[in-house]
Amino acid sequence: MPLRATLLGYPLSLLGFPFLPLATTLLLSGCQLSPSFNNGGSEALTRDPMLSAPPITRGLDAAGLRTLLAAELAGQRGDYRLAGQGYLEAAKRYNTPALAERATFAARFGSDIALMEASALRWRELAPQAELPNRLLATLSLQRGDWLDSLEQRLAITQADGNGEIAAFSEVAVAEEAPLSLLIQPLRAFIDQPSAQQYEFYADALLGAALIEAALGNTRLAQQHLDQVAQREPESASLWLAKARLALEAKDHRGAQRAAQRGLRLAPDDVRFILMLAQAEIRLNNIAAAEEQTNALLDSHGGNEELRIALAQLYLEEGHDAPAFRLLQPLIGQPVVPDLAYYLLGAIAQSQDEVDNALLYYRQVRNGSEFLPARAAAARMLIDHDRLLDARAMLRIERMRHDAYFDQLVMLEIQLLDELSLYEDATNLLNREITRTPDDTSLLYLRAMRAWEMGDFDGMEQDLSHILRIEPDHANALNALGYTLADLNVPGRLEEARDLIERAYEADPNNPAILDSMGWVYFRLGKTEEALAWLESAYAQMPDQEIGAHLAEVLHTLGRSDEARQLIERILLRVNHHPQIDDLLERHPELTPPSTP
Template identity: 55%
Template sequence: MPRGTLPRITRPLSLVPLALASLLAGCQALPGGSSAAEATADPMAAAPPVTRGLDADSLSGLLVAELAGQRGDYPRATRGFLDVAERYDAAALAERATLAARFSEDAGLLEEAARRWQSLAPQSDAPARLLSSLAIQRGDWNTALEQRLSAIARGAREELTGFVEGALEAGADPAPLLTRMRKHLASLDEPRYDSELATALLEAAAGERTAAEQRLTRLARTAPEQPELWQIRARLALEADAPSQARSAARLGLEVAPGDPRLMLLLARAEIRLGRIEAAEATTNALLDDHGDDPELRLGLARLFLEKEHLPQARRLLLPLVGDDEAPPLAFLLLGAIAEDEGEVDNALLYYRQVPESEQFLSARLSAARMLIDEDRMLDARAFLRLERLRHEAYRSELVSLEVELLDEAGLEEQADALLDSELSQHPDDERLRYQRAMRAFADNDLAAMESDLRHIIEQDPENANALNALGYTLADLDLEGRLEEARELIERAHALEPDNPAILDSLGWVLYRQGNPEDALPWLERAWSAMPDQEVAAHLIEVLWVLGEEARARELLQEARQRFDERPRIDELLQRYPELDATGSVD
């Protein structure tokens, strides 16, 4: 296949070649002096091979890709551009394929296109940034860091401190990130300030606080003019419950960057921790004066005081917000919580009911109902929720579900069952409530009722991945005779709909194991554990590792699970079946 270079395509290709082909086809029908043999002979048979530019197949492929993109068939457009990019090593076409893939809503296809683009344009930062973002979206912080560091090695100005903060906030394991960052630092010809700060954050998160403090102390000597340094020192001091050190660091930072809002917030937090409430209020008032009394800032400052239960100060910050037509919903929720904490039940109920339909809506109704139940006012709580269902039809299903859970908590399971049955008799296709009833049936070991409800959901919505997975996993987990193949088909349907869902990955691995294929099950369970480390996935993975003879890995994961999970019924059940797994002979 000829290979060559292609110019960057910046607009849809012209349809002139197609028109020309049609014109030539029409000309063949005109009378002329050529013989039949001459008419059917290939006029290009003796032409030299195409060594540059587009051959016919490539031109056709590009036209199809462009037209597919114009019709909104982005997967086909992506594949078309990738095929020609592969043929000609054309980075521009791989970039165009990536652009099409971004509209395809197919994360796997987008990553494939971006990787091809990166391979053809290894010095470009754009594909590295995209691949880093995709890795972050799936929780693969190690790959995301690798992409950023590769861009830095090429001279790009990638920010690492914010990246590490995001990773730690998302619960990423700091150890492998720290190992990679230290390797990165060792490779630098000269110190890189941002890399040092990011490494210090990882050291602190990994429990190496002495190393982190030593690194920050060195930075304070070499780059004291950087406010980020003092922000991190103050934050780490607060995390170490050293508010005096935090206050000192914040003050030093404010000498470098007067009025820096992040440093002022840290100073206020330190003052609150030290019990210096007047000083904290002075700082928060200065912040509000400097930043135009921003509502979000008021909310943040109020929460600082609430952290240490300084309710009057928090209330004073919040009250000016609720007189505004655009009052943040969270302000009503927090004022309700303050009133509840001070025993003002009716006042709290008033605030909770004023939380509009928003992210805080259900939290407010749950808080209000629980407050009434705690006051031995179950009937009032149920009446409140019933009225809220009438006022907010869009939340009817969620409010019923919430009431069922509260009845269960109060030991009123029969009333919860009756409520669900009543609501489903009126709204038989309510998937949320039917799924909830199915899960309750499973908890009661009523497989027939559970299956009936899940089948109803699947019949109404064949693409309900949760219902498909729940039924498939249950059939696999119970290891019902003659139903494992059915279980696998259900789970595979769920996987086709949500290929990156870790619960479905776990189910797929588990059904393969139940079918006697532990080798095939292992990679699925490893992916599930990486994305969703919970005790049930751990139990599945430990069992498969043990059966495959990987005893050291199985025991290592067992110890990790014991450290992670206080409650681990599936692991305890596993140890009852495989007592030899536990080298210590203890389930605790």
């Protein structure tokens, strides 16, 4: 079982654990890596970021000139959000792609995700053959977890003879457990087109499809795609990387070894082949050969510290502690030992049942993204050895040692107690700490959410109101109270709910949860058309099942039931847990998609 599944016992994404596939990093940095968004080096920090945007060349009327002048002046003074809004308004008025592109630039530098997406959509509408807006939209979709939309943008790039990076996307999708059964459908449709083979990057789409088909267990189809790529591009390094990866997944370790060796001959400097070959050797139990590969890789990179740690992780994930320890050992004598190294050393000691040594290593993690996972691992280890009191004492001491992590450590202990069904102990701990620090808004918010889970609306409102007396612009508290009032449809309090949510929106205008609340309170107030606009914006940024359920209900109320059913069908294909959709279908069974069993 992989390391991430055994060390902590719950998803590392919840703890901020810093392990993401390289492809994820590259894909998510698409905005920064695209030529139009990166001027390069330190010069980009000092130059006017709008200099490289396209010039305005069309004639204007008075209103248009006023809009553009306001946008230009806003950009010059660094108010890129206002500048982007002005350029987008002008792009809608004059149907000029250059204006939409300029709006996208401004939104990018203003870090306004919603405005950037709206501008890129307008840019694509005005310039359907332009690659950059599709690439940007694909990146934004991936960032918010809308895998299907991201793939569709990439396929559009491929159809325009650009590189949609579909193979890299598929690699991330498989690693992150995306809805593969949903993603394979447009890929199959694209590949089956009679004209598809004419596209320059058709082989990239085949490789992406092969990776997803293999992950779905369709090995025959995956192999067919790889055979097609081999006919078109037999010397493609990407082909042999995919072959090696698929062989590893199929437990054909010899095949993976041969494919990695072939790829290494084609691309001797590609570290992915060295890692793949090392992984194949490890699974063949050729540890000496694997260490030869990883040592050569280290030597070629000057003993790089980060690479050393990454290789140690590789051995640990494959269940080989000794070579992992040998890789980490040189770091122990350094003046400053990386926190991740201490974390991994703790994991090694824990796997060898050296509880006290593991505890020492875990507690030497000083800060950063490994701090909480290390304390969680230490506490769980003690609990697993029937030492709950020691675990709680350790966490109490850590709270005194690390004041910056006080709230998170309290929350961690509460979570552990809840998992042990010690709900009363968890509640007592939370109440005790709030008594000691009565204005701690993080703990008050946690208690409010626990009250809501237990159906105690009065207790929830009391704590949220206390937070708002301390921090009147606390966006989460404003939104939580406003949304709950709207969702419960509390008589006589819907206007109050709207006021709270509007204040939350003023404090955090780009938060999709708040946009969802705005839509929902307008729906409760009977303003269905206004609700639709807010919910569509929220769902575009965060396509989760709760927002989707709200949007589907509003569409149904507006007489657009077919669209609501299509939306529900896509959500049911994408996620396994969908309580809000289930509740909606129970109230409106006529919205059940035909394909639902």
